[in-house]
Amino acid sequence: MNLFADARMGNAIKSDKMAPLVEQIASSVTIDPTIILNIARLKTKDEYTYLHSVAVCALMVNLARKMGMAESVMQEVGMAGLLHDVGKTSIPDNILSKPGKLDDLEWITVRNHPQRGHDILSASTGIGSIALEVCLRHHEKMDGTGYPGGIPAENLSVYTRMAAICDVYDAITSQRSYNTPMSASQALAKMQSWSGHFDKMILRDFIDSLGILPVGTLLRLDRDELAMVVGESPSNYAAPIVRRFYSLRGHCEIEPKDLDIGRIKSRRILAIEDPEDWGWSDWSAYSQKLLAKTAS
Template identity: 45%
Template sequence: MLKRISVQQLRLGMYIEEFCGAWVEHPFWRSGFVLQKPQELDNILSTSVREVWIDVAKGVDVPAGTVSLSKAEVEEQVDSELGQLADLDQRRNEPVALAREIHKAAKICALSKKAVSSMFQEARMGRAIDTVGVKTLVAEISDSVTRNAAAMISLARLKTADDYTYMHSVAVCALMVVLARQLGLNNAEVHSAGVAGLLHDLGKVQMPMAVLNKPGKLTDAEYQTIQDHPLRGYEMLCNAPGVDPVALDVCLHHHEKVDGSGYPKGLRDQEISLYAKMGAVCDVYDAITSNRPYKAGWDPAESLRKMAEWAPGHFDQKVFHAFVKSVGIFPTGSLVRLASGLLAIVIEQSTKSLMTPRVRAFYSTVTENRIMPKLIDLSAPNCRDKIVRREDPAEWRFPDLNEMWMGSVFGNL
């Protein structure tokens, strides 16, 4: 049985199933181990990790009478919270069809990767950021997001280890734009949010590549080095002419958390700007849904569920809820189970409810076999099927999930 407990309740002999927080936010890249050494416990207590999941069937339990939450209880709370966000009345634009925008978005992604790579290389050599070029690039990304947010966001998520830093910047830019629009910011504010997203990780150019792409646990010194990147990026941007003040703010503070456990300043709630709170959500979402050398990315829908669990301490609730509305409770690319027993990949969001996206069913859990792929619009009046839960792709090991949704839209199905 899994229980969520405070790190202060940890004792040697407990089996840590999972840390409650993104792996990019702490040095413990692995989970699923028995806590055996006092030094391991001290290391956990010294980080921003506040809660963990323990498996009491594999290790020491909490003392009788200790308040803790089971996995089922937490998931029920989270699902209830996310379900309340299903209404789409805050959406301001009717998006163009994903199949129409995906080709344009793919071209913009390719050009953006080259542009950001070149910009970061220039910064690495000590040259000033091309602020004019940044604004132009953000405008291109923003236009695509306005037409259909899922196209750019989903494509930018499909990144390799070699281009992660660059495409992460593109993805966070796109996420910041769509989130800013959901929050009702004006055009100038939306553009500033996009610029901030594109430049938020500039400090990574001064990080050793061996540390950034290390396929194992970081040492304390390496983790401290990584934590220096917001300040490094801020200092670099301060030396560039005409940099948007919002970009400076987000670059320095996108790792702050509302409970004060973030870095570099340990700011709390009202001390953190709206833009930095937005940057925190967008940065974590793209990081945990992307494959890294040391960890496979989580499914988009599962990532949102986990973020909802962490939200009270990590993220501003209003900002996080707006983010869910902007990407969908079941974002494009999510693996879901339908009431009919079919497994499906989410293809496109509905204009009616976040609970009824357009999906592509491809597997029957009843017959335990693949079926001829078929598109199902869960929002259609005559559709009697519905999503009953998220599914973990790691448990099913389908090798072609990304190709499945991409093939659908590229093929104009």
Template identity: 45%
Template sequence: MLHRLPVEDLRLGMFVVSLECTWLQSPFWRSRFLLRDTDDLARMVAAGIEHVTIDDQLGLGPTVAAADEPTGVEVIAQGTPDAPLLVERRTARRRGATDVERARATVEKAKDAVAAMFGEARLGRAVQLAQVTPLVDEIATAMERNRSAMLSVTRLKTKDEYTYLHSVAVCALMINLARQVGCPELEVHALGIAGLLHDVGKMAMPPSVLGKEGALDEQERRIIMSHPEIGHRFLQASPEVTAVALDVCLHHHERVDGTGYPEGLSGDALSRAARMGAICDVYDAITSQRPYKRPWSPSDALARMASWSGHFDEQLFRAFVASIGIHPVGALVRLHSNRLALVLPCEDEDPTTPPVRAFYDVRDARFVTPQDVATRNSEGGDPIVRAERGDHWFRGDWATIRARVEAAEPAGTVAATLVQAQAAEARA
């Protein structure tokens, strides 16, 4: 339900859906957001905003009614002095939309808008940021409301809508990653726009190549690999498009080791925005149904991406993993019980709570018998607290220790590996 409130009645945790001010007067780039910071309240007051509208289905509602206000129960017959006959006034309510249903509606609306934008691009018409900005606003709101619901919906792509939904998904992932690394909200917005526009060059690709079910031949590969430069030239003709969007469009297929395309940039020559775009683009591509391959599960996809040496910025990749709350198979994590554990394959629909194999007690600094445990609270599990680095805990012995834990070898055998390695290092 929507409520109009004076600014002084706002509380942290309320979800603002509109501000009673002009666009130029607003201190925010979004009109819909969860109120999480007292500084945002101060900015509203400083901007002269007096009233806002909130949605109590997306956040906290107004202060509850006082005790002497109507309760929804009335006496309709006296009955006996000690037992009046009461009846509850019942109000029919429609079931509120679930987060998945809201996410699906947002994605469907964004997909149609992106499809229309690509259609305009094929006709040579420039991108209008006034049409793009509300889309990014809605996607950002959906990610703030329920990240998992939004990301699960964007993974469901048919052959005909892949290109459009891929743009929506990369926009959502860029927003999520930008928030994870602490970007200011204006930069979050710019990166969201970059994600939405990064594949606009696909509008010039022949459908026979774009949707081909088999492997591409060399000529077809050259055609597909031209889409970043085609998209970049198109966006250059759109005067409102930012430098960040141009950069991500041109460089989202580059790799930090210089083996990417179209320019073969490496190291510091690649901007942070381009590195972020590369991670988000690949993750959505390999977890989506494609004409030529089945999708990988999120945890399997992250495990494979982690193994591709030189492909991604390692620090940003770790932030990306944290931002989506999914740990790769084989990753090292710390549990609530202060044990270290390996992430095991997850066959469940929720990849954020995978089974793990605990093997090391941090408090006692000792190996324990490997034990497979659940991480979901509802199953009495031991929740994952955070990711850890194996080379930090076990240095160069991590690969061997991980292999022995994966084989569920006894604690003594795993510990012996470390002792032997340390002895050899001491002798050297």
């Protein structure tokens, strides 16, 4: 778990209940030797997918806890995270690790991994219904444009919706040879801005479960100032860097200034605010403009 004890995992790894639970999940995989062989194969075949699977397991367990799910369900949810990409063992190496764009045929092969994974798990004993479903459905989207089924939201279970969020979040915050990873707060802001992909309520819970504020979040500071999150503090990833831009005393915009809340101990965040309550009907446009400004 030390591998994941970095900024993108936020509070997920700080919880001391996390490590034993994930360990327990990993060890319970031995119930079926076929499955452990597949996981082992994934580890040697594709280190990235293996680490991604463990990270999704941890994120899923952390989210399930935030959502108040029972311990027994949390274990199943974690298991589902660990096994969700097992179908990638069936993708040829040259496609799996291809850095550039995939051609149509390669893309079809990649898009087949949920079904292949489901076939592998169905042929094994002791795999619960949550893991089976998550494996098949983790690339479905709320607006029905996902794959392999193009399933509409009403037929996507809460577990599938959780997996879609944890899967994408880990993918876009992870370092791969050919991409620059997003920071945690950037990734969360991006995910909030995509319409039709995720369950908004569960995404809210996910953000809470990480304890990381997305870029663009409006905050009220001490000294009667409003500020917006622009990044994470390098000194303390759970604390944001904020751009203060508005004085509540003067009822006016002020010269933007960035404050590293993790470092400047004299400044405090008082509350997360709803931009509409402060008269910003189009906060996303306003925040983009503010983000583009240079601050001192």
